[in-house]
Amino acid sequence: MTISTDSKPGDDARGEKENKERVVPTLASIAERVGVSANTVSRALRAPNTVRPELRKRINIAMEELNYVPNRLAGGLSGTRTDIVGVVVTSLYYSEFASIIDTLQSSLLEHDLQVMLANTRYNPDQELKLVRSILSWRPAAVAIIGIDHPPKVVELLKSSGIPIIEMWDTSGPVIDTAIGFDHQAVGAAQARHLIDRGYRTLAFVGSLRENDRRARKRLLGLETEAVKAGITPVITCTEPIGGSPDLGEKLALHVLQTHPGIDAIVCNSDVVAFGVMRGLRNLGRRVPEDVGVIAFGDNEAAACITPPLTTIRPDRERIGRLTADAIVARINGGEPQTTIVDWKLVARESTQREATDEGG
Amino acid sequence: MTISTDSKPGDDARGEKENKERVVPTLASIAERVGVSANTVSRALRAPNTVRPELRKRINIAMEELNYVPNRLAGGLSGTRTDIVGVVVTSLYYSEFASIIDTLQSSLLEHDLQVMLANTRYNPDQELKLVRSILSWRPAAVAIIGIDHPPKVVELLKSSGIPIIEMWDTSGPVIDTAIGFDHQAVGAAQARHLIDRGYRTLAFVGSLRENDRRARKRLLGLETEAVKAGITPVITCTEPIGGSPDLGEKLALHVLQTHPGIDAIVCNSDVVAFGVMRGLRNLGRRVPEDVGVIAFGDNEAAACITPPLTTIRPDRERIGRLTADAIVARINGGEPQTTIVDWKLVARESTQREATDEGG
DNA sequence: TCGCATAAAGTTATCGCTAACGCAACGCTC
DNA sequence: GAGCGTTGCGTTAGCGATAACTTTATGCGA
Known part of the structure; x- marks a missing residue:
């Protein structure tokens, strides 16, 4: 295989000789070439x-030859709606x-809808800026x-007059339209699970x-449910940075130093839990015997680490697909x-206490 | 002929009373409200x-009050360029x-550039469709x-006349512009690492x-390097589906059944490796003593599973940032x-053979 | 006071496409 | 063969902004 790296971007142009200035073809240029009006091409x-x-065939050939790509700025401006x-x-x-996003975008593709993506990184100012930017399209x-x-x-979203689908949370x-679940119920379930398994001294850990x-x-659900059982969880969180295994490890060391009696840790995300479990191992605490660990997210590795991680599995693909349907x-x-x-x-080994000294 | 359109979208003028139908404000409506020309608002x-x-202040207030969001379809059509x-x-x-994507989009945001995302799912037909769709904006x-x-x-990309940045691969x-690395060299490094650690019977596993x-x-790099050392790797791959732990587990079982002598497995991705290691555990093979495992990607969990996974860490954030810079x-x-x-x-325990019976 | 640069706004002409309408040419019915 | 609906295409008028001018104040030196 010969690889030559000096490829001039433009010296292909086998059609127009004098293609020094690339001319992006328009509907009108296609029309002219075929000898019809622009509207017919449209x-x-x-x-x-x-x-x-x-005639249609001749038009298609012309579009193909000129590498015509419709200008949707014009189309969208003229027509009533875009497909963004x-x-x-x-x-x-x-x-x-x-x-x-994956399922959402591929489901939308079937309806010829194009995704424009924005990532707020949990920053409300950025959210405003990005929503504005998106609406401007x-x-x-x-x-x-x-x-x-x-x-x-x-x-802004309300006054835009278009369908707005809120995902992930419905509480x-x-x-306009929402597709998701109740996160407080998730927290309650986490607490209940741990208590049922005989854990008594709970901590919540993660980037919040x-x-x-x-x-x-x-977290609110967790606290509420724990309090019902007469338990007050210890909360150890960091604000600015996102969750990561390293953060989890650090927080695990810290929380067990300040509260040695803790026998269960609820992690804000699986990725944090990965680090928490590593930290526990370094401290010589056994999971699940000494400390139970439960998390949220069902990361692809959750079932593969040692011990396999008990966690909450939201049905993300379903949310993606239903969102596309709703749109x-x-x-x-x-x-x-x-x-x-x-x-x-999903109950796995990380919360599977051998002997439950106190029944749940 | 006088053409009279009964449904004038302008007869709301300033009578906001009858706002049953939401009217999306335009530059002109702001201008009218302030009493200047549209161009001044622009x-x-x-x-x-x-x-x-x-005057500027009055204009800004009017835009704020009416929740004005500029129409970039018009702006893009009129101006020379969009910020997509x-x-x-x-x-x-x-x-x-x-x-x-994360770093790319947040770096681009600093320059007020907006990401339009497309996911081909490794499907070339879809790639064409999506590229066309994106170019149409x-x-x-x-x-x-x-x-x-x-x-x-x-x-299409060449004839679009805009900067094209190809990421991830440069070989x-x-x-136009590329930012990435040589994947063949990665494969070679994987092989060399295993051979250096004393592994002799290699397998490649994953969704290809x-x-x-x-x-x-x-894979080519792996094979080439292995052959140099007189080794012919066993290839076991699946085509249609993507990589997952379950796939890895299945392939591990299969490859060790058909080739029991294998002492090292190269995985196409970390996620596959997670499953491979689970499979090996189920078969009673110890990692890294009996079988070494190396992968590609440096998933966030790679350092947290047992044993920690040796893998290749591409600098994704750097690629994202450099791509934004290049754009x-x-x-x-x-x-x-x-x-x-x-x-x-990143050499971790999964390839740390206790005794190297033959020096690398 | 005149002349001229500068500032601050208004005018006009697109950008490329679509929607709505216009109008031949044709076929069908009676 | 007059009447009338279809088919197939052309014409015209925007969509909402921007760019390039033009026009109208304003300041300032000679």
């Missing part, structure tokens, strides 16, 4: 069966929302993570960004509605 | 210091490209994973999609260039 694209087959769907997520790290719809947005964001007032409202809801439905005049998507507590 | 946005401060950057990736699962630049594209895609002819050219390059530079007239980004073989 029709050949949008409503092919209104154009004579023979704005997608706003709060994070792209790890697997948190990647697979939602006059998208057909917007899908956004969460239901807790700055007031201005809500105002609260919604702008101020604007990660979902994490706060889970299409709403665009076609369907009614707004809120859909709860199931999640599962 | 200037207040684009070149604020050409507008009297007092098309980003084309081959996968969104797991951590493969998520963090590239007249982006300022396109960043795309890989350097091996269908000819038509290359043709071959490039359209036909259009994942990078994986094939790594900005190229837009501002900089020259195309190819940049090699370092990767690292």
